[in-house]
Amino acid sequence: MTLRVQILKDKFSQSLGLPFKELLPESLIKQTISDLKIKYKKRLFDPTITLWAFLSQILDSDKSCHNAVSKIIAHLAEEDVEIPSTDTSAYCQARLRLPENLLEKLFYSSAKSLEEKVTTEHSWCGRNVLVIDGSTVSMPDTVENQKEYPQPSSQKPGCGFPMAKIGVIFSLVAGVAIALCLDVMNTHDIKLARRLYSFLKPNDVLLGDRAFCAYADMVTIKKLDCDAVFRKHQSRTTTMRKGKIVGDCDKLVTWYKPRSCPKGLSKDEFDALPPSITVREIYYYIVIPGFRTQRVSLITTLLEKATYSTLAIVGLYGQRWDVELDLRHLKTTLGMDILRCKTPSMVRKEIYVFLLAYNLLRSLMWDAGTTYTTPPLRLSLQGTRQHLINFIPKLLAATSTKRLRIYRTLLKVIAHKAVPDRPARNEPRVRKRRPKIYPLMTKPRHELRKQLQTA
Template sequence: MFAPGHLGELTQLVPFEMVDEVLAEAGGRERRLRELPSRVVVYLLLAAGLFAELGYRQVWARLTSGLAEPGPVPSSSALAQARRRVGVAPVKALFELLAGPPAGATRWRSLLVCALDGTTMSVPDSPANLARYGHQSGSHGGSGYPLVRVLAVVACGTRTLLAVRFGPFKSGECTYAPQVFGCLRSGMVLLGDRMFAVRALVTAIAETGADLLIRCKNNRSLPRLDTLADGSFISILGGVTVRVIDAEITVTLSGTSRRTGRYRLITTLTDHRRYPALELLTLYHHRWEIETTYLELKSTVLGGRVLRARTPQGVDQEIYALLTAYQALRLAMAEATVAQTALQADRASFTIALHTARDQIIHAAGIIADSVIDLIGKIGRAVLADPLPPRRVRVSPRIVKRAISKHRAKGQADRTNHRAAIAIDVLTEPESTTAQAP
């Protein structure tokens, strides 16, 4: 009966003992012997996170296809009852056990580089989901499906999840942000966009001991307390001493057209000799790695699909299972790139890792480690055998990539990813215009 409960090779990262422990602590363990033990149900939920296009009975078929004796096939209602019996708490606890940076995670000047940002996920438009989560309204007709707002802190490079919070769409990202700051500590630098450049959040981040590098509005009124040799200056925001870096960034597209924009960054890394302004401006570009993380979750794994669950409890359970499966896969990829020091973590193909992990589940392979421990495994070897090419410098316009209507809107929209050359100039002179109030 326990044989169908596995995650292929990823079971070594989410072992039976770990699942049994979270079930015992969360009270999700069965009180009598069942054909669907709680441990098996947890692995079913995790596997469903990797087979997002399939219903739970089809996921079950893949869990058992590689077994010599697959046993009886449970009905849809039996699987639904088993998922309700397990509940949310064990899956949430499992994710929290796995959350965090892997050994050998990418660092910049001894600091672990992390990024903070939010996204949304669509859920079925059942009355319960609509009442709980709500949907986005607007002149284009709204989102159509209820939306869950998700906020995460991601380790750049390995793109592993450090902390995640999610809930109703009506609550903004700044509302959820303090709930993920518990993962921050000294030795980290947090990258964030302009939304998070508010006094309360800057103060809360600084109190954790972590450093920050956040973009703010160019006309943000910040007092110039001291001008440093590289042109940046010391200021104060929310009682926190910050360094302000102004820069002009010129992007040349395909050697012809040019675009120039202004950036203003605030950071608690105030030592301009140890942390040069130009390097900080270049480092800030890595904030986009959290956007890639959301792309992997929502496009590569989910394929743009709506989640399955029609109740808020089911949505919570499904999201935590999805995040746990993603984290386990990312940890397996990180182990491979750490072992191969010549390969940077961001050149590991998530798509290759995902399909290899699916194959291991279907074949029920690699569940228990052999006597000779394989630190890389088939997932790692597949990633190392076909790495992504070095990332090219490209820019892409910030527009809707998937239009609400299939009919062409008025005017032309440039959706081309352009090859580009980027030049960064740190501005050393204060603005001549009077800054506006924040």
């Protein structure tokens, strides 16, 4: 057993370990296991092997457990050792034994490691900018998942899938996921955001859309010695005729504490709010054909116009769309949109491994971009994943000296072709390929089966 485990560790460290040597070395996994005081028996699928197999499963286009076990067997097939069974039960039980807080801590460690690589030359006006947004994920229709993450109320029982709401903070410069929270489908974005503010560090700037622009949140962010740039919520009706003008389409305005306690705040939190705050309001027009939005009003706590010019803030908000692309990479490119696990606990573990895999790919893109002087955010995440998967067999077969040269080649091909920056690009939101003509499910499956039997 010990020999087989060591063989697998060597195989994974040669293939996955080298590209991710700084963010997810075996020493970090062991240290985290030790810090969390996790006890485990000597099995083939120990926490390290299970995590690496889980990670390679997420990175692969075929995310089945059978494919993951097949890789394990293939790694051991060329050695003179007993190969494990092709049955996926042992691997699935090993994933079940992985503590959720282990994956959570490794995810946060990967984010911190990559953030530390970002220097002031990459920052915005000397500040670190984070972007926040919310999205949804779907999961298998099981009793456990339905109980914890119910399907939308608009869907009939038995005809929908459990869905969860996620809130994520990304680094604007590196594109790495910093923090995550998870709740039921009908949770408002701002409720998720208030659980994520604890991940902000002093001097950070938080960028978000109008869903996060609330009086209490502006106050909270300022108390953390951070600043915010949000689009003004549509319910606010302030006009540019009020306030102190500091520039063209730019003024300082006073916001007053709401008269009644908003939903989501306790009475004590509401009573602790100051009677008023001063914010900066900037508005501008978009005259690009095809864009739905024609006028944008921004609210920010960055009050010093000499340090943060109007154009700089407008340009910064223009980059907020990057968070939509980051979420698309997670959900579409990596496949997190539809999860595979059948219990809430495993669903959360799966999400953390997706985020960990995403951060590891971002670290490869960062290394490739900084090594070959290409902006890391202009590199293709899908291309990075494809190159990594194709290079893994070569990394496995190479000697230690040759392996480093292959790794440098991997970075070079990742940085070879940058995705063009296409501002103001717009496309009609339509689908050309027609779906199948089968009707939508309007009754639970067991009722439809009875109809077939009686027909």
